[in-house]
Amino acid sequence: MSQxxxxxxxxxxxxxxxxSLVEASERVFLTQSALSHQIKELEGRLGCSLFLRKTRPVxxxxxxxxxxxxxxxxxxxxxxxxxxxxxFAGGQSGRIIMAIECHSCFEWLLPAIxxxxxxxxxxxxxxxxxxxxxxxxxxxxxxxxxxxxxxxLDEPGIxxxxxxxxxxxxxxxxxxxxxxxxxxxxxxxxxxxVITYPVDRERLDLFSGFLEPAGVEPARVRHAELTTxxxxxxxxxxxxxxxxxxxxxxxxxxxxxxxxxxxxEGVWPTLYAAVRKDQADAPFMKAxxxxxxxxxxxxxxxxxxxxxx
Amino acid sequence: MSQxxxxxxxxxxxxxxxxSLVEASERVFLTQSALSHQIKELEGRLGCSLFLRKTRPVxxxxxxxxxxxxxxxxxxxxxxxxxxxxxFAGGQSGRIIMAIECHSCFEWLLPAIxxxxxxxxxxxxxxxxxxxxxxxxxxxxxxxxxxxxxxxLDEPGIxxxxxxxxxxxxxxxxxxxxxxxxxxxxxxxxxxxVITYPVDRERLDLFSGFLEPAGVEPARVRHAELTTxxxxxxxxxxxxxxxxxxxxxxxxxxxxxxxxxxxxEGVWPTLYAAVRKDQADAPFMKAxxxxxxxxxxxxxxxxxxxxxx
DNA sequence: AGATATTTTTGAATTCTATTCATGTCACAA
DNA sequence: TTGTGACATGAATAGAATTCAAAAATATCT
Numbered sequence: 182m183s184q185x186x187x188x189x190x191x192x193x194x195x196x197x198x199x200x201s202l203v204e205a206s207e208r209v210f211l212t213q214s215a216l217s218h219q220i221k222e223l224e225g226r227l228g229c230s231l232f233l234r235k236t237r238p239v240x241x242x243x244x245x246x247x248x249x250x251x252x253x254x255x256x257x258x259x260x261x262x263x264x265x266x267x268x269f270a271g272g273q274s275g276r277i278i279m280a281i282e283c284h285s286c287f288e289w290l291l292p293a294i295x296x297x298x299x300x301x302x303x304x305x306x307x308x309x310x311x312x313x314x315x316x317x318x319x320x321x322x323x324x325x326x327x328x329x330x331x332x333x334l335d336e337p338g339i340x341x342x343x344x345x346x347x348x349x350x351x352x353x354x355x356x357x358x359x360x361x362x363x364x365x366x367x368x369x370x371x372x373x374x375v376i377t378y379p380v381d382r383e384r385l386d387l388f389s390g391f392l393e394p395a396g397v398e399p400a401r402v403r404h405a406e407l408t409t410x411x412x413x414x415x416x417x418x419x420x421x422x423x424x425x426x427x428x429x430x431x432x433x434x435x436x437x438x439x440x441x442x443x444x445x446e447g448v449w450p451t452l453y454a455a456v457r458k459d460q461a462d463a464p465f466m467k468a469x470x471x472x473x474x475x476x477x478x479x480x481x482x483x484x485x486x487x488x489x490x
Numbered sequence: 491m492s493q494x495x496x497x498x499x500x501x502x503x504x505x506x507x508x509x510s511l512v513e514a515s516e517r518v519f520l521t522q523s524a525l526s527h528q529i530k531e532l533e534g535r536l537g538c539s540l541f542l543r544k545t546r547p548v549x550x551x552x553x554x555x556x557x558x559x560x561x562x563x564x565x566x567x568x569x570x571x572x573x574x575x576x577x578f579a580g581g582q583s584g585r586i587i588m589a590i591e592c593h594s595c596f597e598w599l600l601p602a603i604x605x606x607x608x609x610x611x612x613x614x615x616x617x618x619x620x621x622x623x624x625x626x627x628x629x630x631x632x633x634x635x636x637x638x639x640x641x642x643l644d645e646p647g648i649x650x651x652x653x654x655x656x657x658x659x660x661x662x663x664x665x666x667x668x669x670x671x672x673x674x675x676x677x678x679x680x681x682x683x684v685i686t687y688p689v690d691r692e693r694l695d696l697f698s699g700f701l702e703p704a705g706v707e708p709a710r711v712r713h714a715e716l717t718t719x720x721x722x723x724x725x726x727x728x729x730x731x732x733x734x735x736x737x738x739x740x741x742x743x744x745x746x747x748x749x750x751x752x753x754x755e756g757v758w759p760t761l762y763a764a765v766r767k768d769q770a771d772a773p774f775m776k777a778x779x780x781x782x783x784x785x786x787x788x789x790x791x792x793x794x795x796x797x798x799x
Numbered sequence: 800a801g802a803t804a805t806t807t808t809t810g811a812a813t814t815c816t817a818t819t820c821a822t823g824t825c826a827c828a829a
Numbered sequence: 830t831t832g833t834g835a836c837a838t839g840a841a842t843a844g845a846a847t848t849c850a851a852a853a854a855t856a857t858c859t
Contacts, residue, residue, distance in 0.1 A: 184572065185496070185568060185571070185572065186495060186496055187494070187495055187496065188817090201834095201835070201836090202835070202836060203834085203835060203836080211817090211818070211819090212818070212819060212820085213835080213836070213837095214818075214819065214820075214821095214836090214837080214838085215817070215818050215819070216836095217836060217837055217838080218817075218818075218819095218837090218838085219817075219818085221837080221838090222816095222817090227575050227578075227579055228576075228579030228580075229575065229578045229579040230768070233631060233632040234835085234836060234837095235630075235631060235825090235826080235836090236631045236632065237835090240631065240632045240633070242578075242585075242632070243578055243583070243584055243585040243614060244575055244578040244579070247571060247574050247575060247578065248571065248575070250571070251567060251568065251571040254567050255563075255564050255567060255568070258560060258563045258564060259494060259560065259564070262494070262556060262557065262559070262560040263493065263494065265556050266536050266538065266553055266556060266557070267537075269536075269538045269551075269552055269553040269556065270536055270537030270538040270553070271537075274552065275552050276551070276552045305552060322542065322544060322545045322549070323542040323545065323549045323551075324549070459539070497846090510805095510806070510807090511806070511807065512805080512806060512807085520846090520847070520848090521847065521848055521849085522806080522807075523807090523808080523809085523847075523848065523849075523850095524846070524847050524848070525807095526807060526808060526809085527808090527809090527846075527847075527848095528846075528847085530808080530809095531845095531846090543806085543807065543808095543855095544807095544854085544855070800859100801858100801859095802857100802858085802859090803856100803857080803858080803859105804855100804856080804857070804858095805854100805855075805856070805857085806853100806854080806855070806856085807852100807853080807854070807855085808851105808852080808853065808854085809850100809851085809852075809853085810849105810850095810851095810852105811848105811849090811850090812847105812848085812849075812850100813846105813847080813848070813849090814845100814846090814847075814848085815844100815845085815846080815847085816843105816844090816845080816846090817842100817843090817844080817845090818841105818842080818843075818844085819840105819841085819842070819843085820839105820840090820841080820842090821838105821839095821840090821841100822837100822838080822839090822840105823836105823837075823838070823839100824835105824836085824837070824838090825834105825835085825836080825837090826833100826834090826835085826836100827832100827833085827834090827835105828831100828832085828833080828834105829830100829831085829832080829833100
């Protein structure tokens with residue numbers, strides 16, 4: 182079916198630039214015989230001659246000129262594509278489509294993305310809103326490239342990089358009874374209204390790391406979208422909430438609320454970046470995780486480094 | 491050095507459109523095994539994977555998408571080029587750069603070109619002004635594609651097509667002595683002023699076909715650019731001229747001048763279109779010669795058909 | 800779950816094609 | 830003419846792309 186190959190285009194261009202088969206052959210690192218065969222065969226398949234040889238420099242026919250025009254259109258594009266692919270191959274470029282399991286992570290993820298974009302401008306970046314429910318299959322099959330999670334399950338083909346650990350703290354109003362206690366016990370919340378982000382319970386530290394293990398159910402769960410809104414409600418005594426210590430820090434400074442640890446030890450989740458093994462070593466990916474960590478430690482009060490468990 | 495071939499681009503496109511190796515392989519008329527090898531090998535050379543197979547339809551990586559972009563740029567251009575080349579191959583298109591040896595031929599050549607262009611709009615047409623001196627070498631080496639000539643030399647690689655024959659006639663003033671004679675003899679011009687186009691003598695019928703064979707030199711040769719100008723000079727008795735009968739026809743009708751044959755038989759040159767053998771059978775070329783003949787016989791009075799001597 | 804069908808991978812064999820090598824031809828200059 | 834440089838040609842070779850056959854890996858169905 183098809184006839185023309187890249188090598189033909191390159192030969193023709195070399196021929197135009199040198200004017201003879203002999204020199205052109207040196208240019209494309211072939212023997213002159215090879216070029217002679219190559220062109221003869223192409224001419225045969227095309228059914229028309231491409232240039233007149235009995236002249237110096239060679240003179241192209243209309244067909245030859247048409248092919249040269251094609252070469253001028255195609256070869257530069259090919260070259261550019263190869264340069265881009267080299268960058269992909271070297272891990273200098275790529276795609277990071279992310280999903281987050283942790284609702285308040287937007288707060289540090291967006292600044293991290295901004296910082297990263299400065300250095301790695303041609304990495305394709307996006308936060309996916311579509312895979313909140315089942316991010317790991319999506320990560321495995323390539324719909325996602327990075328998932329921020331607090332639960333490093335031992336999935337094959339997935340690598341986890343710890344970002345940081347924080348304390349999941351209970352925030353209560355200043356005259357709440359728990360203010361009198363050094364820390365909270367699960368049953369202290371049995372009669373409370375708990376205010377949370379409107380997300381699944383498994384994704385809330387208070388439930389997954391504290392109440393559910395103890396089999397305690399609060400009196401009521403109330404939802405609010407925004408962190409400030411939640412804190413306002415808590416401050417005015419409408420309920421209690423559980424948020425990362427770094428998110429509560431500023432409200433604590435302003436003396437809006439009082440915080441207590443969940444249990445004597447406190448609950449200390451660790452956030453991980455989960456990536457596919459094949460991308461785990463790519464420079465553009467490692468760089469993203471490094472930038473994220475840096476941004477977090479620079480901006481968030483109360484977090485600590487974490488090692489992979 | 492280079493990696494990417496047309497076949498890779500076609501495979502990737504087929505893969506995008508079908509979503510699986512199996513179907514893509516049917517599309518490009520190869521085994522699916524072949525595609526697997528082909529892509530694996532390309533990925534190896536590029537150093538990065540192009541798509542994720544464990545999904546239906548397959549999902550392209552950034553690198554894969556970049557290659558698809560290249561394919562979208564290149565394959566349509568390749569296709570267009572192939573269509574054009576088919577036309578060249580079928581002789582449906584081509585290039586005709588012409589030169590004329592006969593000065594007054596412009597008069598019928600330009601209308602012929604106009605008529606031809608209507609039917610064969612994408613044949614590249616041009617009248618070269620650069621090769622009046624040595625048109626045949628230029629024709630042989632491809633600087634020219636067609637030469638209008640009255641002397642069909644037996645050059646190898648050149649084919650001659652007769653266009654028409656005409657009589658080269660002597661035009662004289664109405665009271666010129668030659669009016670009394672039935673035809674002119676060479677020596678009748680020994681004392682005359684001869685008015686010609688400002689071109690070489692070999693290209694003038696009067697000299698090449700009449701005076702030089704007889705060894706006669708006129709008293710003086712005077713030049714004028716335009717046919718009308720020449721005829722005016724002749725009519726007012728400033729000299730004699732030799733022009734094709736078809737060029738003199740209108741002046742004869744208006745009774746400006748009198749014409750006489752050169753010798754008893756008259757001089758009857760034939761105009762030929764000389765073309766390179768390899769183009770001689772191309773439809774676009776044959777069509778040009780046909781159109782030229784038609785136009786001539788429709789417009790020129792006094793010409794006759796000619797066979798190849 | 801397990802069993803079947805489908806799709807992709809893999810390694811070896813094969814077929815095909817581009818290239819080289821060694822001449823041969825041609826045109827042109829001395 | 831002979832000699833020189835450039836292109837062509839045919840046979841041999843080397844190198845690839847492709848196929849074949851069989852095995853993994855995935856998806857599908859009950």
